[in-house]
Amino acid sequence: MPKLRTPRFSVPKPRLPRIPVPQLQPPEFNGRLHDARTATAIGRWLGIAFAVCFVTGLISHYLQHPPDWLADHLPARPTWGYRLTQGLHIATGLAAIVLLLVKLWAVYPRLFVRPPVRSVRHGLERLSVAVLVAAAVFQVLTGLLNIVEWYPWPFFFVPVHFAVAWIAAGSILLHIAVKAPDIRAHWSRSSAGTRELPAEDAPDRRSLLLATGAAVGAVTLTTVGQAFTPLKAFDLLAPRHPDRGPQGLPVNRTAVAAGVTERGLRAWRLEVVGPRPYTLTLDALRALPRAGARLPIACVEGWSVEADWGGVRLSDLVARAGGRPGSAAVRVTSLEVSGSYRVMEMGAEYVEDPLTLLALTLNGQPLSLDHGAPARIIAPNRPGVLQTKWVYRLEVR
The missing domain is CATH 3.90.420.10 (Oxidoreductase, molybdopterin-binding domain)
Structure with a gap:
């Protein structure tokens, strides 16, 4: 009697769905105001703010910590001198926060250029920009936390803030020297470089600059009353009010x-x-x-x-x-x-x-x-x- 053979069935293996692997592409920035003209316009204001902060900061530092040869010759007049210089220091420092944020917004696409370094000169330029950005952000951030008397760091604020101020000042001067041709080309409306920019961008740029000016004005108006007492009624954002206390x-x-x-x-x-x-x-x-x-x-x-x-x-x-x-x-x-x-x-x-x-x-x-x-x-x-x-x-x- 012949043997019966059990038929064999082949069960197909389930196939997992193919998941597409995303291809990482460098970011693309299509915003029309991420350009040299916008960066230069904001940079003018930011440079002035940092210059005022630097000079008034030096005055404050040397009044607090004078070298021996200067200690007996610090002027006691005008009586309101330190009130003016330190009030300017804090007011321009707060304004610089707004300006720095807008400046970084205008230039941040350049942080993603490919290739990251094209030459030795380009590498040095990017290194100088990195030092400049780090020093500038450090100064405005630590300065802001100092005026509210919050110190979440292990170092003593005064000498570190003073030292980094010199680094920031040197980085700004180096940046101006490196970018001098671009700055010259886009300094004013009559500059030759502005002809390369689309004419339709002008209204948007004016709107951005007006909004930035309004933000700086609002920050100044709501904080400067802590030093300029005629405006103390508008002192809404400053950590101190001149009339409140024992x-x-x-x-x-x-x-x-x-x-x-x-x-x-x-x-x-x-x-x-x-x-x-x-x-x-x-x-x-x-x-x-x-x-x-x-x-x-x-x-x-x-x-x-x-x-x-x-x-x-x-x-x-x-x-x-x-x-x-x-x-x-x-x-x-x-x-x-x-x-x-x-x-x-x-x-x-x-x-x-x-x-x-x-x-x-x-x-x-x-x-x-x-x-x-x-x-x-x-x-x-x-x-x-x-x-x-x-x-x-x-x-x-």
């Missing part, structure tokens, strides 16, 4: 933050060290001949406000300790527990100025603890961080 003035560093308490001041004495040292109680200090001055407090964060201060002239205290008129410098020490400005040096120009006071009153009232009670320094044309509060020791040098 005794009607803002405060950066409170007594709590400085570790100063009412209890710790019960045995307060003013110690004046010099050829003829002496010590004064608060009552004895108040009994000395009094002087008054209307001076601004102008802080590095950009806010400033004028107030009436009363107290004793610093020059009188120095003379009583045997300091030589016209040449005596003073080291001032605060009761605050710690801080970069706990000890402050004051040059002879400030010491001799009749408006420089060891202040005891503010707007006719005794100093509050947050404003430096029982005594603080107030001097003309001087950064707020050097208007030392909670003074307990003066050393005539």
Whole structure:
């Protein structure tokens, strides 16, 4: 009997659907305003803003940290000098944020050019642009965080911001030198290079520039009132308002933050060290001949406000300790527990100025603890961080 064979069936294997692999293509930018004319127009404003920031930043830095040869010659007049320069520094720095964003928008397609480096010269140019962009972004970002007093980094802001300012300034000068032909060609409407640009782009470019100007104006209007008090009603975005704070003035560093308490001041004495040292109680200090001055407090964060201060002239205290008129410098020490400005040096120009006071009153009232009670320094044309509060020791040098 023949064997029955079981038929074999072949089951077809399922086929997976073919998934197309996307091909990476370099990005294409069809925006008509990513051109040299737009970049040059914005660059003019941005260059001015950075130049003002750089010069006023140098003034602020050397007023706070003068070299030895300059310390005794820093000018105490005009009384509003630092208020003006630091107000400009912060106002132009905030405006530069808007301008930098628009400038980067206008030029960012060039970051994706292919090939990335075409020659040694082209590679050096791209490297210089990378340094410029990094330094510029670092400066405006850290400056913005400084005025709101938020420091999410491990380094001390002042020396790093100062050092990178030089890098940014050098990068800008190098960039201008490299791009001088393009800048010249697109500097004005009558420039020869503008004939290469489509005429239909002009209205869009004007709209972009007007919108940028409006944004800069809005940022300035809503922040500059912290220093230019006639516009304080529009002070909506600034971190400080000139009328808000103890005794009607803002405060950066409170007594709590400085570790100063009412209890710790019960045995307060003013110690004046010099050829003829002496010590004064608060009552004895108040009994000395009094002087008054209307001076601004102008802080590095950009806010400033004028107030009436009363107290004793610093020059009188120095003379009583045997300091030589016209040449005596003073080291001032605060009761605050710690801080970069706990000890402050004051040059002879400030010491001799009749408006420089060891202040005891503010707007006719005794100093509050947050404003430096029982005594603080107030001097003309001087950064707020050097208007030392909670003074307990003066050393005539």
